[in-house]
Amino acid sequence: MIRSLHLYFYRYCLAVCCCVAFSQTANAQTDADALMIPKNFLCTGVVYTHSDWKNYWEGTFKRNNANIGTLSTNSFMAVGNYGLTNKLDILAMAPYVKTNASRGTLKGQSGVQDLTVALKYLAFISEIGKGLFSIHAIAEGSIPLTNYEPDFLPVSIGLHSKSVSLRGLLNYQTGRFFVAGAGQYILRSNITIDRNSYYTDHLIYSNEVAMPNVSNLLFSAGYRSLKLNIEGIVSHTTTQGGFDIRKNDMPFxxxxxxxxxxxxxxxxxxxxxxxxxxxxxxNYVVSGRNVGQSTNLFASVYYILDFSKKTK
Structure with missing residues (x-):
């Protein structure tokens, strides 16, 4: 339940390695890792994700629903990252999402979701002790690419809200081992739905829905080399407001x-x-509120192109 938050996390967990900035070997990287792609290099690729859940939290009450069965989601996301300078990268990504409920009458949805564009800046890097410490700032914005319906959860492909966010990322690497932490705050715009009234904890006569903002904390640690990287990730996402799903009601x-x-x-x-x-x-959702306890799997293929001017 709730595709938008899961896609936020997909971008976090696809953080491929936090290697030394300005390395002569370019590696694929995302908006949630500490790796900078060099100037005039382009990293492009495709990410496939599969998510499914049977149990979900209705507020804090964990349950299942025979009218949904197992809710599954498959998405294909095109990604690209270009080095504007050695300290500033621009990234873009857009997913195609398809949902399906194994039981009941809810018909799965499909379509292109939101375009996300981010700027990642290497604000500070220095040797500390036997390792290298870096600080990154990432500004990000997203906008829906199609007129999909957000008021059809849990099979909706997204929430159709425009957003802007700012993330701070700290990374420390010593030898082949690293630890990293990041914090992000997301501002979301209101959305309109295809009805003129709805109920939260009271009746509202409007087609406009106030979308609460979101914060995310992430911790990662692992091993990296130029050939192999292995990483463990813990993420906690909190909605700053909103209300619980009412008993036996659809999510909103x-x-x-x-x-x-x-x-x-x-x-x-x-x-x-x-x-x-x-x-x-x-990854696996270990605890939640008004979300599905989903198991998520992903695979991605990246290819890096060098557009820098060659010198003899």
């Missing part, structure tokens, strides 16, 4: 949606094909 875009997720990933860089990288991983 303005619900409070909290979750804690644990997972990991592994990334392999091919030596015989320069620039080709494969990442696989998964």
């Amino acid at each position: 875009p303005g619900n409070r949606m909290n979750m804690t997720t644990v997972g990991g990933l592994a990334k392999y860089s091919f030596e015989n094909v320069t620039g080709l990288e494969l990442t696989v991983g998964g």
Whole structure:
């Protein structure tokens, strides 16, 4: 339940490695890791994710629903990242999402969801002790690409809200081991739905829904080399407001949606094909509120292109 928050986490858990900035070897990276792609390098790829759940939290009460059965979601996300300078990258991503309920009368939805564009800046980097410490700032915005319906949860493909966010990321690496932490705050715009009244904890005569903002905390640690990276990730997402799903009611875009997720990933860089990288991983929602207890699996293929001017 709640595709938008899960897609936020997919971008976090696809953080492929936090290696030393300005390394001569470019590696695929995302808006939630400490790796900067060099100037005039382009990293592009496709990410596939599968998510399914049978149990969910109705407020804090955990239950299942025979009218839903198992809710599954498959998405394909195109991603790209270009190095504007050695300290500033621009990233873009857009997913195609398809949902399905195994039982009941709810018809799954499909379509292109939101375009996300981010700027990632290496604000500080220094040797501390035997390791390297860095601070990154990431500004991000998203906008719906299609007129999909948000008021059809849990099979809706998203929440159709515009958003802007700011994330701070701290990373420390010593030898082949690292620890990293990040905090993000997301401002979300109100949305309109295809009815002229709805009920929260009181009746509202309007088609406009106030969307609460969202905060996210992330901790990761693991092993990395130029060829292999293994990483464990814990993430906690909190909605700043909203209300609980009413007993035996459908979820609503303005619900409070909290979750804690644990997972990991592994990334392999091919030596015989320069620039080709494969990442696989998964995560599991261990606790939540108004969300499904989902198991999520993902795989991505990245390829890095060098557009820098060559010198003899």
